[in-house]
Amino acid sequence: MCGIAGIFAATPDTAIESQTLVNMAAIMNHRGPDSYGYCNPADMGIGMSHARLSIIDLDENRGRQPFWLDGGQTMCVHNGEFYDFQRIRTDLMAAGVDFTSKSDSEVLPTLFRRFGMNVTLTRLRGEFAFSLYDEMEDTLYLVRDRFGIKPLYWTQTDDAIIYGSEVKVLLAHPDVKPELDSEGLFHQLIQVMVPGTTAFKGIQQVEPGHMLKITRKDGEFHIETHKYWDMDFPVIGTREEHTEDYYIEGVRRELIDAVQVRLNADVPVGCYLSGGIDSCAILGLASGIEQEPLKAFTISFDNADYDESDIAREMAESVNADQEVLQLNADLLYNNFSRTIWHTERTIYNTLAVAKLMMSQRVRHVKYKVVLTGEGSDELFAGYPAFRQDMFLHGMEGLDASQASEWRKSLETSNALFKGAMLAKDEYVSEELNSKVGFTPSCLQPWLGCSEHAKQLIHPSHRENLQGYEPGNAIAAKLDDSYLSERHPLDKAQYVWIKTMLEGQILTWGGDRVDMANSMEARPPFLDHKLAEFAANIPPEMRIRGSKEKYVLREAMKGLLPETLYKREKFAFMAPPAHTDDAKWQKLKALLNQYASREKVEKAGLLDADYLETLVSKQESSHTDVSEKVQIDAILNHALGVMLLHHHFIETDIPAYAYEQAQSLNWVV
Known part of the structure; x- marks a missing residue:
């Protein structure tokens, strides 16, 4: 886990300033305080730098990046983790390949040289962002993992492509001028972002599951965008039929494997633990795999309506975990608000982001660098109240009056605390989303419903630039119709959430950015792509059974969870407003x-x-x-x-x- 940066000039004879590369690494030193490296060979017009957080292969010299291999033909820097890398190394060594380190990162250039980028991406498992330069083709690749767990930003100036793990890394380059553009500003005020965008003019993100192939020729860049993976729910009528036990056992098998590979580290690994079944399941499985009791880290709020620490404590005691509880109040939450925005580089609707930043600080205080987390479970197994609402409104044709009444009552009473945030205060309809998805997903309505407030709150000069702008249309334009067409309404709702709120909120200001603010790596086993591909084939009625969300996961984890938690309705985790x-x-x-x-x-x-x-x-x-x-x-x-x-x-x-x-x-x- 680290931070990466780079500059790709329009011409090979452009010198890449060493100190600029180092400055780009220095401004994200929180991502990698253990060492740094840079590489900018003469007459190549390419430079990369790296700030390292040592987790695999702790030798400072052996694991130093950038890697510059094959006699200088391949240069790369990598942020994140490649799991199963030992197996890949063993296969390659059997074929006569030598390695200079024990780092998981070194498998990347070796795979690329032997198989090319398309095949390499199918072999990589984990959460990652990387850049790789191929001198033979004079091409730079920028790649982000399948769900966007690791960030990767880029921009184009008059004579260079500049990229890095954080926006501030790009802004450290003197040719990148900071400016909030009107659309980016508007979306900051309504929470939900257009996929691939930022608040800053000209600065984009590599989208999850995507690769940018940037080829240099005659002083110009040819930029191609390729999608190499997406969450692919089956077309209606093509889902294979299996027994309930098949899905329950499959979820258990795939999740155990995802947890096991993420326990691999040369430093101790702990677990985040809330009162939800997701983090409790991860702790339970990890405790079964490891020989020694695990460290568990829990947030406690000073408002009983939002606090889950009692249930978390029950789970920790059931597996003999050593639990750290961080109690948060107004002073801790708001005194660290400004610092949190420095790291998130986008606005936040709730101080949960601050709470997560304070939690990662506690993790490092007790000398841990790695934790397993529960993010991704709600996305795979339909855990949010918005999914239940869409299931009832658009996917439950044929309900009799009694069944419909039970569903409606459940929706009215569920998560009342979060109406106005997790659930819309009033219905919001976007014509373009209706056209592409079939309905306006409930998960977007609370934020799109803030549009009128945002239009009045934004400065008149920006308001003028937004005449006729409809945020739902902009989001709809970025959704891939081929993964929405002919899918079940619940599949569509989950897909839209994954492409918007998961990447833009949960994995950003609720994940990497506030974790790495304190040099701490979070690993989410639920977002293992092998588990996700299995989960996509689970029938909707096994994700939501009656009015109970995440049914198949509950059954798969039943023996691990305390009875009260197994029966408990989903509680959206957020800080008290x-x-x-x-x-x-x-x-x-x-x-x-x-x-x-x-x-x-x-x-x-x-x-x-x-x-x-x-x-x-x-x-x-x-x-x-x-x-x-x-x-x-x-x-x-x-x-x-x-x-x-x-x-x-x-x-x-x-x-x-x-x-x-x-x-x-x-x-x-």
Whole structure:
């Protein structure tokens, strides 16, 4: 687990500045504090750098990247983990290949040289982002893992492609100018992003399961985008029929394998543990595989309605885990809000991101670098309340009156705390999403439903640029119809979530960015692509049985879970919103006064100061209903986040700051 960066010039004779490469590594030193490396051979117009967090092969010299192999024909840097790499190494060594390290990363250039990139990608298992330069074709490859667990950003200037693990890495290059564009700004205020985009003008993401092939010729770049994997649910009528036991046993088998390969490390591995069946299942399986009791890390909130620590404690005791509980309050959550935005590089609707950042800090404090997490389970097994809603509304034809009444009652009472955030306050319909998906997925409606607030909150100059802009249309345009057409409504709802909220929220500000802020690697076994491919074939009625979500997973893990947890309804994990507690509300207001005062808002030219004050007043009014307060809380967090993005990345001279970081680390070349 590391951070990567690189520069690919339009012409081979362009010199790549060594200190710029090092500065790009230095500004993400939190991703890799153990060592760094760079490579920029003369007369090649290519340079790469790397900040290393040592987990596999702890020898500092042996595992140093970039790798520059085959007599200089192949250069690469890698962030993440390739699982089963020992088997790949053994096969290649049997064929006469020599390796210079024990690092999992070194299998990448070796596979590429023997089989080419297309075959190589089928052999790689895990969470990863990498760049690889092939001198023979004068081609740079930028590749991101199947679900987008690891980030990879890129931009094109007048004479170079610049890329890295974080936006700030690109901004450390003096030719990349920071600017929030109108559409990016708008999507920051409504939470949901258009896949592949960022808040910053000209800066894109390599999309999950995609490869960019960038070939250089006569001073120009030819850029091809290839999808090498996607979540492929069966076309209606083609799903193979099997017994219930087949699916239960298959889930158990695939999940055990996914957990087992992710326990492989040269450092201790712990587990995140909430009160949900996902993290509890991971801890239970890992405890069965490992010989010694595992370390479990749990977040506890100071609001009983949102706190799951009692159930987590019961699970930890059942497997004799050594549990660390981090208790969070208003001071810890809001005092670290600004720091969190520096790392997420996008806005957040809820302080859960801050809570996760504080948890990764505790993990490193007790000298752990790696944890297993439960992310991905809800995506594979239909765990969110929005999925139940879409299943009932669009996938349950033929219900009799009694069955329909039971479903409706379940939907009305389920997760009432989250109406306005996880569930829409009011129905929102997008014509383009209706056309492509067949309906507007419930998971997007809460955020698309903030559009009117966002249009009034955005500064008039940006508002003018957004005349006629419909965010649902922009999202729909990025969805691949070939993976939606003729699928079951539940499959469609899960696919849309995976392409939007999973990558843009859960794996970003709820995952890699706040984990790596404290040099900690999170490994999500549920997002193993082999498990995902099995799960895609599970019938919808076995993912949601009656009104019970994640039925097949519950049955597969039944023997591991405490009885109360096995029977418990899904509880969406989030931090208590500010309106639920006067101490939190006062802390949020203080941050708004500090970073989003009328003077600062008007100077930045991003938000409408009058409407921001209107929202604050409305939040304090006793006449505002609870679901609207949940929605306004999210919008105020986004508004604060926008102003912090401006503070951190627009007002700050990032190239100068990156050089200062390099100096402080003694990384001056």
